[in-house]
Amino acid sequence: MNTGLSSAAAAPSIHVRDASLVYDRTVLFDRLALDISGSAWTVLLGPSGVGKTTLLRLVAGLETGASGQVESDDGAALDRRISYMAQQDLLLPWLSVRENATLGARLRGSVSNERIAAADELLARAGLTAAADLLPAACSGGMRQRAALVRTLMENRPIILMDEPFSALDAITRLQLQDIAADLLADRTVLLVTHDPLEALRLGYRIHVMSGRPARLGDAIAPVGPAPRQVTDPRLVKLQTELLAQLAEAARETAA
Known part of the structure; x- marks a missing residue:
């Protein structure tokens, strides 16, 4: 993939x-x-x-x-x-699911179309395409944890x-x-x-x-x-x- x-x-x-x-x-x-x-x-x-x-x-x-x-x-x-994925999802409540998935790149000032496309593909695999623009408060616990997994994978450590x-x-x-x-x-x-x-x-x-x-x-x-x-x-x-x-x-x- x-x-x-x-x-x-x-x-x-x-x-x-x-x-x-x-x-x-x-x-x-x-x-x-x-x-x-x-x-x-x-x-x-x-x-x-x-x-x-x-x-x-x-x-x-x-x-x-x-x-x-x-x-x-x-x-x-x-x-x-090292990338660390804790029990809690630790999503930032003011960012969308997609923005949380690319948080590391955003903090480093290295967001690119390629990184966003990579996040979208992982979100799709996690069943989160329809939730990509939602804030965490609008997501179920399972959706939030899937978003946290995608964020971890995006760090590529x-x-x-x-x-x-x-x-x-x-x-x-x-x-x-x-x-x-x-x-x-x-x-x-x-x-x-x-x-x-x-x-x-x-x-x-x-x-x-x-x-x-x-x-x-x-x-x-x-x-x-x-x-x-x-x-x-x-x-x-x-x-x-x-x-x-x-x-x-x-x-x-x-x-x-």
């Missing part, structure tokens, strides 16, 4: 080593390690409060109280190579950090947006936080279940076949059952 975007710079692998963080006298991480494969999706699953979003923020360089190392395999700095980006969508739209994201981010390094085992299995190259306090990461689960995987694949159904059992155990360990 041609979105009018240039190819992203080579997407590096990322290595988290000895990550430690204490918050409000609670040890969240103690020498935690995580390898994030380049040009692939790594997915974090776990119960609420285990530290998935905190780990995502640590990779983004937003957890200033943490210690440890977050490095890329190419040795280059990670700043300016090699590293994408995603914090439950599809959680506000209905089931069918969620599957459609997963398909779009898998297509558009196939050459990016993606770290995805989700509570949805099926979403993890459809998109993930490596899946880790987080549990306990301090948090630890389970051995990587590697679904078979290219993403996005079909929900009817019996191998996914089997793995989903296993993941649900792991999540139930993780919830017990984290609450203990």
Whole structure:
């Protein structure tokens, strides 16, 4: 698919080593390690409060109280190579959906007809053509989150950090947006936080279940076949059952 975007710079692998963080006298991480494969999706699953979003923020360089190392395999700095998509859509209420999608270019003073055309194509793929000129207040929660996804994709960064980006969508739209994201981010390094085992299995190259306090990461689960995987694949159904059992155990360990 041609979105009018240039190819992203080579997407590096990322290595988290000895990550430690204490918050409000609670040890969240103690020498935690995580390898994030380049040009692939790594997915974090776990119960609420285990530290998935905190780990995502640590990779983004937003957890200033943490210690440890977050490095890329190419040795280059990670700043300016990361796009972060939070749980909230964070759309600017006075801009239209299209204007929000091109916000980065607008802030840099680099809006062009090509960029607007690229945004329109992505908005069409997200089912937002009719909403392109609407303000966020006139959009449903699902529409707003789709617009936020398009805005993230428009930044064309090699590293994408995603914090439950599809959680506000209905089931069918969620599957459609997963398909779009898998297509558009196939050459990016993606770290995805989700509570949805099926979403993890459809998109993930490596899946880790987080549990306990301090948090630890389970051995990587590697679904078979290219993403996005079909929900009817019996191998996914089997793995989903296993993941649900792991999540139930993780919830017990984290609450203990």
